[in-house]
Amino acid sequence: MAGNQLEEAMADSVRLALSKAVSDASPPKPSFTNIDERIKYLNWLGEMSVRLKRRIPDYQTRIEFLETVWYESKRAGLDPAMVLGLMQVESGFRKYATSVVGARGYMQVMPFWSRVIGDGNAKMLFKMQTNLRYGCSILRMYIDMEKGDLYLALGRYNGSRGKPEYPNAVLANWKNWEYKK
Template sequence: MGLLMAAFLFLSPATLARAAAQVPEKLSPTLLATLGNATAALPFDTPPESPPRTWFARRHASLARFIPQPEQRSALLARIQAEAALAGLAPDIVLAVIQVESGFDAQAISSAGAQGLMQVMPFWKEVIGRSADDLLEPGLNLRYGCTILAHYLALENGDLTRALARYNGSLGQTWYPERVMQSWVEYWWTPHYD
């Protein structure tokens, strides 16, 4: 393991919260309605379907270094898989984003004010029209984060590097997408199909 990765593993979750200075974008009324509908698509207390067994077993083992309690790992993986599927994202990329953004600390708040697992900026609640939402609630945070990332991926015509940079508020730079991809390769990707 490289020196950079070793240093990364010893950072505290508060240090890992890395949302840059995102600012609200002007969105069309149609897009606002779409984002609002996506964040409200399913109740958050609905149990997600079980993810594929092989995928689940491999990710469960990788997640143990971040979340020691097996029940919490299982519940989080099931929710990540469900929310990623709902947004049309690969769950392994979502895992990598969470690792980089919050180190799997559901209560993380960055110096820029981003909150929760996926470090969602509070302005999104106003943009989407759901000001009472609690971004520190893991299921809701995952719904927002996956929806926003999917929005940026569509906006960037499938360019994951640019979508990740937008998500972080660092469009035009590659340090954040590179960090997410490094996490994905090191922890979440498997060289064969699950």
């Protein structure tokens, strides 16, 4: 079900905001205002690591991946479980996944995005942080465009707007990645 995002006309202000979002080189290091938030994050990280072990066997790679998922999701105002559900559907958590239409990486970002909002280097879409930053920023933009309607935003992300299969698959997988304390 890998993505087939469509290149759409967008206002310069939107293009500039997306470009700024993906060019910020902030490392994925969480900061917390209190110890309870940090403990909750560490518990989430431990639980997700166990759940993801079969798909990403190497411990260090898995932890770096989850830290980046959490950071980029929160940075874009998204639920990390939704982002994990989307990646499960899009790429099966494969870093080098490439769809028949050319979408790349974990979040199956189309190469035109690197030209529209990035530096034009589509090879960077196989870099974990770059792929997650682009994917989360693009998904956030689509959610905003659809005024919070996740069903329509997910369809737009996949290039299947108005068709139920993709949004339903992501929403079902989202539930599998929810963290219950």
